[in-house]
Amino acid sequence: MLLFLSSLATASDGAQERTRAQIAEKYKWDLTELYKTDEAWRMAKNQLNDRLPSIREYENKLGQSSANLQKALDNYFDIVKEFYRLYSYASRSSDLDTREAGALAMEQEMSALGTKMNTASAFIDPEILAIDQKTVARFFSENKKLGVYKQYVDDIQRRKAHTLSSAEEKVIADAGIMAGTPGDIYGIFSNADLPRPEIVLSGGEKVKLDAQAYGRYRAGANRDDRKTVFEAYFSNLKTFERTFGTQLYAQVKKDMFYKNARNYESSLESALDANNIPVSVYTQLIANAHKNLPTLHRYLNLRKKMMGLDKLHYYDMYPSLVKDVELKYSVEEAQNLIKTALKPLGSEYIATLDKAFSSRWIDMYPTTGKRSGAYSTGDEYDVHPFILMNYNDKYDDVSTLAHELGHTMHSYFSNKTQPFVNSQYPIFLAEVASTANEALLIDHVLGTITDPQVKLALLGNYLEGFRTTLFRQTMFAEFELKIHELAESGEALTGERFSQIYLELLKQYYGAAEGVTEVEDLYAIEWAYIPHFYYNFYVFQYSTSFCASTALAEKMKNGGQVMVDRYINDFLSAGSSDYAIPILNKVGVDMTTSVPFDLTIAKMNAIMDEIEKIIGR
Ligand SMILES: [Zn+2]
The missing domain is CATH 1.10.1370.20 (Oligoendopeptidase f, C-terminal domain)
Incomplete structure (x- = not known):
């Protein structure tokens, strides 16, 4: 599950903390879009629990026919989708008041259910891996309904060269208890x-x-x-x-x-x-x-x-x-600023931002007991993404909001366009849309400010x-x-x-x-x-994301409608329908070359030129 934590600052940092009752509805999440009540949630959860054994009905049968494989995956991903929605309700509820025992218990129940689900589905990947390539190709050509799983199956099959005998795999799996x-x-x-x-x-x-x-x-x-x-x-x-x-x-x-x-x-x-x-x-x-x-x-x-x-x-x-210097922005000012800054991203983008602002996708203010920091979650496939903020009127808060909205819009377009199995974007791309928004915001804000300090x-x-x-x-x-x-x-x-x-x-x-x-x-x-x-070789992605997003933001400012359409259709809407590097390639960002880095360096030099101009005066 994807959950992007952007800032670990404490919620109460200088802010007057309020209770939830003191905050207007429009600044609070509407979780009834997930489930009407806690009882409805519990009922759905029990139903899902009853469905778990159905995953195993296809155990040892995936390689037998394309129909088996398709039905097994249809059933499995439908269960995962509902699981995410259930998890989201529990987790969002608990984040709104971390002291609340009921919500915490719901979250723990979901953890237990998740373990159960993982155990039931543990056979799927190894069984898919065991199907030989010719059979896989035949399955896909004879069963068009299997088509949505192309990327999923390919991602498992490509690891074949590095997969060992089942006895060896068992030793590797057992070694896992020492790995952490x-x-x-x-x-x-x-x-x-x-x-x-x-x-x-x-x-x-x-x-x-x-x-x-x-x-x-x-x-x-x-x-x-x-x-x-x-x-x-x-x-x-x-x-x-x-x-x-x-x-x-x-x-x-x-x-x-x-x-x-x-x-x-x-x-x-x-x-x-x-x-x-x-x-x-x-x-x-x-x-x-x-x-x-x-x-x-x-x-x-x-x-x-x-x-x-x-x-x-x-x-x-x-x-x-x-x-x-202390810049102060009300939530409304922040929303307008963000909308103006992101205007180059096109009318559907802006209309969806409006929806996020007006339809309670965002829980805006710090309140007593609420989780600190900020995040966006896109796990609610049939509903919409949710953003947790702890807004405190500073420029950093405006920037954080633009950042989280980047995640949200990435999830929104991917969820809308892709089948569930391909809806969650690859980790390598996770911070690209968010950081691109930050870059567009700062460029816009700099253009509006005249005070040199x-x-x-x-x-x-x-x-x-x-x-x-x-x-x-x-x-x-x-x-x-x-x-x-x-x-x-x-x-x-x-x-x-x-x-x-x-x-x-x-x-x-x-x-x-x-x-x-x-x-x-x-x-x-x-x-x-x-x-x-x-x-394990994770940190380089901070730098690559930064380069990719800077390159994209520059392209968006200068590329006109064609570039915007490509960004929306080929990047934000792509989810995990392809691997990360080819997805970036489709929007003209080739991370195997030095072009994105060079663009980022040019930007860095331009900022320094501007600073030198101001201090030279
Ligand atoms: Zn982020």
Whole structure:
């Protein structure tokens, strides 16, 4: 199930928290569109539970005839569709008031039902995989009703080369209970057991430096404080370098086990193959980042200049470039702003936005007990997507709303166009439509603002996104690749070695040799702070999404109606009817080339040109 969490900020951050009764209906979800009442939900749930055994009626029979395969999949996906709708009702209810025991119980019941459903359907993929290719081809040519499952079946069949005998598969499945252990140990150790250093800031304030406090105080305006924060935080991590290193090496060894077991060339190939992403997309990204380091260095030099520094240190990365300005937008203002900014996306897009605003697709305000952050969910195939917001009048909230609406519209068009089985878009594309909306919004807002200070603040914020998403995440991706390659070549890795590799990359990216940034050796341990190294080659997708969405937003602004139609019909409506890379190709974004990255770099340079123009005045 797809659930996109965009911000982990707390709901009550400065806002006056209200009860749900104090909020007008139009700003609250209408969950009766899913089920009229809790009783209706329960009845539907019991009915679905009774249907689960029907999945197994086709066990050991899928390969026998095209009719069997089609009927089995029709039945199975119809059950999954209803399951999602039931889950959504439980989960949305519980998110509206996380303290409410009834809703939480509903969610737990759904979890149990999900396990039951998965057990009942566990035979489907292996049985489809076992059908030989000639038979599969015959099934599809003789039974047109099977056509909607083409992509689904193809996605299973293409893994044939890396599927083993059933006895071997059983050993691999059994090994699964150990697979999460490195990440679990890292999580517990770094979140719970790691001792936290205490520091005293220049104002006399005592701070216990956990990850949240580090995130907050590293952006402080006082430079001595930032230095103190960095030194204390990284020195503390450094004390546990051996332990962190053993944890990360365990993760790398786990990835190598799967790579070897399934006969892949590399851990990278093994990880990317799950979503059918070519290795060249990954290596191209890293090559592009290196080629464009001068642009990152231009930004770092600009930062140094704007902060009035002689030398830029690694601890100078996080403060805003100019004093933050408080822009305030009511919900209505935000809606109008978003509609104007997204106008290039065409009339159906805008009409659907209106529907989302007026028909209670969005639960807008923070209320007591409500889940924090923001998300969009598109699991409600026959209904409509839902957005959870904690709107608090700031520009960031407007941007978050535009972002979530990107997810919502992606789900809306895919659900409308595709059969259920192909309705959920691939994970590699998940953040493209959302980030494209953010880009269109900021471009529009910048065009409406005349106050140079406000403009600088927005531009600076935008620019920082290029550093953190485009370059920093790619640097992480490169680190991840390097450590796997070394392990695969037979080297035993230690914390000390991880630090050595990381420092080398950090110095390269931040231009230490060119005198752009001073990178102290202590920061070599930063890898220990990044949980994403336990996600198996996941982080590169932040950078690729950012490039793809920037390229798309630029095309949309300049491509006219033809481009808009392609975006709606070939991208937003595509769901998972094809693999991610070909879907992007259809809208002219080829992630195996450097074109999207180059467009993104051009954008980054244009932002810097504009900043320099303003500060030059
Ligand atoms: Zn998102």
